[in-house]
Amino acid sequence: MNIATLFLxxxxxxxxxxxxxxxxxxxxxxxxxxxxxxxxxxxxxxDLNVKGGSPLLLxxxxxxxxxxxxxxxxxxxxxxxxxxxxxxxxxxPTETPYLxxxxxxxxxxxxxxxxxxxxxxxxxxEELFNIQKLTTKVKKITDxxxxxxxxxxxxPEGTDLQYQPGQYGQFEVPPYNKIKExxxxxYSFSSNPNDKNxxxxxxxxxxxxxxxxxxxxxxxxxxxxxxxxxVGDFKVQKTDAQxxxxxxxxxxxPFKSIFSHMVDTGEIENREVWYFFxxxxxxxxxxxxxxxxxxxxxxxxxxxxxLSEPEENADWKGETGLITEVLKSYLETKIDxxxxxxxxxxxxxxxxxxxxxxxxxxxxxxxxIYFDKFA
Amino acid sequence: xxxxxxxxxxxxxxxLTSNILLANFLGMCSFISISKDMxxxxxxxxAVTVVLVITGMANWAVLHFILIPxxxxxxxxxxxxxxxxAVVQILEMVIDRVSPAxxxxxxxxxxxxxxxxxxxxxxxxxxxxxxxxxQSVIYSLGSGLGWWLAIMALSAIRKKVDKAPVPAGxxxxxxxxxxxxxxxxxxxxxxxxxxxx
Ligand SMILES: Cc1cc2nc3c(=O)[nH]c(=O)nc-3n(C[C@H](O)[C@H](O)[C@H](O)COP(=O)(O)OP(=O)(O)OC[C@H]3O[C@@H](n4cnc5c(N)ncnc54)[C@H](O)[C@@H]3O)c2cc1C
Ligand code: FES
Numbered sequence: 001m002n003i004a005t006l007f008l009x010x011x012x013x014x015x016x017x018x019x020x021x022x023x024x025x026x027x028x029x030x031x032x033x034x035x036x037x038x039x040x041x042x043x044x045x046x047d048l049n050v051k052g053g054s055p056l057l058l059x060x061x062x063x064x065x066x067x068x069x070x071x072x073x074x075x076x077x078x079x080x081x082x083x084x085x086x087x088x089x090x091x092x093p094t095e096t097p098y099l100x101x102x103x104x105x106x107x108x109x110x111x112x113x114x115x116x117x118x119x120x121x122x123x124x125x126e127e128l129f130n131i132q133k134l135t136t137k138v139k140k141i142t143d144x145x146x147x148x149x150x151x152x153x154x155x156p157e158g159t160d161l162q163y164q165p166g167q168y169g170q171f172e173v174p175p176y177n178k179i180k181e182x183x184x185x186x187y188s189f190s191s192n193p194n195d196k197n198x199x200x201x202x203x204x205x206x207x208x209x210x211x212x213x214x215x216x217x218x219x220x221x222x223x224x225x226x227x228x229x230x231v232g233d234f235k236v237q238k239t240d241a242q243x244x245x246x247x248x249x250x251x252x253x254p255f256k257s258i259f260s261h262m263v264d265t266g267e268i269e270n271r272e273v274w275y276f277f278x279x280x281x282x283x284x285x286x287x288x289x290x291x292x293x294x295x296x297x298x299x300x301x302x303x304x305x306x307l308s309e310p311e312e313n314a315d316w317k318g319e320t321g322l323i324t325e326v327l328k329s330y331l332e333t334k335i336d337x338x339x340x341x342x343x344x345x346x347x348x349x350x351x352x353x354x355x356x357x358x359x360x361x362x363x364x365x366x367x368x369i370y371f372d373k374f375a
Numbered sequence: 376x377x378x379x380x381x382x383x384x385x386x387x388x389x390x391l392t393s394n395i396l397l398a399n400f401l402g403m404c405s406f407i408s409i410s411k412d413m414x415x416x417x418x419x420x421x422a423v424t425v426v427l428v429i430t431g432m433a434n435w436a437v438l439h440f441i442l443i444p445x446x447x448x449x450x451x452x453x454x455x456x457x458x459x460x461a462v463v464q465i466l467e468m469v470i471d472r473v474s475p476a477x478x479x480x481x482x483x484x485x486x487x488x489x490x491x492x493x494x495x496x497x498x499x500x501x502x503x504x505x506x507x508x509x510q511s512v513i514y515s516l517g518s519g520l521g522w523w524l525a526i527m528a529l530s531a532i533r534k535k536v537d538k539a540p541v542p543a544g545x546x547x548x549x550x551x552x553x554x555x556x557x558x559x560x561x562x563x564x565x566x567x568x569x570x571x572x
Pocket of ligand 1: 070077168185186187188189202203204205206207208209210211212213232250251253254372373374375
């Protein structure tokens, strides 16, 4: 091989690749340029000018309108529903699993899957205008079990954050290690809504999970962190029905908020509450003293912790077995069958589905079972 | 010298007798995995055809205007692959703009066209057989249509086979491979009619 070819080969390869690279970026400029477009919300209530080309969820968030999104825009939670009045083409295969036939007929869409390509008219509940992005400061991180941390955040001064116990906030963690993008996940408030200066969360480590690994291994006291809040419609209904509550692990969070609020308002005196908490071993139990105290103080409040795999040497006098079995036996023998009941469930999808089957077996009305699936 | 062959013979031969899938067995992975669903098969068939025609022309031009004059034919593998990768990227952007539904349903498979052996195979056949520009266009179009025809036929057959009482051990990939074997044999039936050179 002579010297000329030795240089020629890499040179021509370089030139060919450069030309192709240029072609790709020119096409990107032309094809992905949707220009400036307008998003009209609720017939002119708000008009947003945005650059076309991004998913609707992101375009709205950039203008401080936060549509709930428990999965952070991956199309796997179905929380980000928005009614789109303009024609933006047929529903995508990524949307249809999360939308009922009726919702599809009304042109409800998943805002994380719809790209803004032209000016749009959409409809969203007015409450969403209240959702804010807050830059909070981590005040305290406490280990409550081997895999759950209680995270206390201080709100910026002058924040007016009104939420109902049961609602949640979206944690936004910055890029770290191999994670290149900001990532959001939903966490229920465990704090008392009367505490206007703080927000509290219970976060369970999911091995390999993006946000929980960050919270457990990188988040430090004193650091700032963004939270988008308040979101969600899981809350106590204003009735006097008996509350049958079931939680597992970090599913404790919304109930902590709910019960502390009920103590403040005095509702806990009048309303019958059965709180079932499922854990594997004694290592997974927490807040026992506080709950035992509530049980002692208020005769209508019943706390039933249950272990599915108690350690051999554990001095455990409470219930054992899967939480569904314990729930079933209480519904059979201890809970008044005559009174109307409402179900409140929080935790893993598997546990929730199993509890719902039991509740239905005992004639509880499906429309009166409220839940937040931690998926 | 380009071979002497009528454009019609080349076109029909590349679709039927020398079907890139059933005679040369190129592009099998996506053929088997996507053919479960007719709609996706149709989309992918169309995408493969478009990519084949564009890359067939682009690779012919690169070969004849750059590589041969500079005596760099030995670079053809790497250059063809780079061209194919770029064309697929551009096509991806265009499909996303024109038909998001098709874009979503092709999902992961669109980038996979880059490593679809049928695409590189056609570019190399064009080079080995020394086709002229017009012949290259006809051959790549024919091969694309042939691939499209084959995947549509297979997905239609699989739709029927899914409902048939297939022995347990043969369900899924097993019966699909047997079906493909039969299809290939059927296509051999055309081989006396025309030949590509
Ligand atoms: C309304 C609502 C309220 C919630 N409230 C709470 C709460 O109060 N407390 C709480 O702890 N949780 C809560 N969750 C769950 C929470 O939002 C997160 O889903 C959960 O914490 C996991 O987030 P992550 O980013 O750590 O994991 P993700 O990164 O989302 O990972 C989830 C799963 O995918 C796996 N995974 C991740 N990356 C990969 C990969 N590359 N390859 C293979 N597998 C992978 C992980 O191992 C894990 O099993 C709530 C969820 C909802 C919807
Ligand atoms: S944000 Fe989860 S589906 Fe859209």
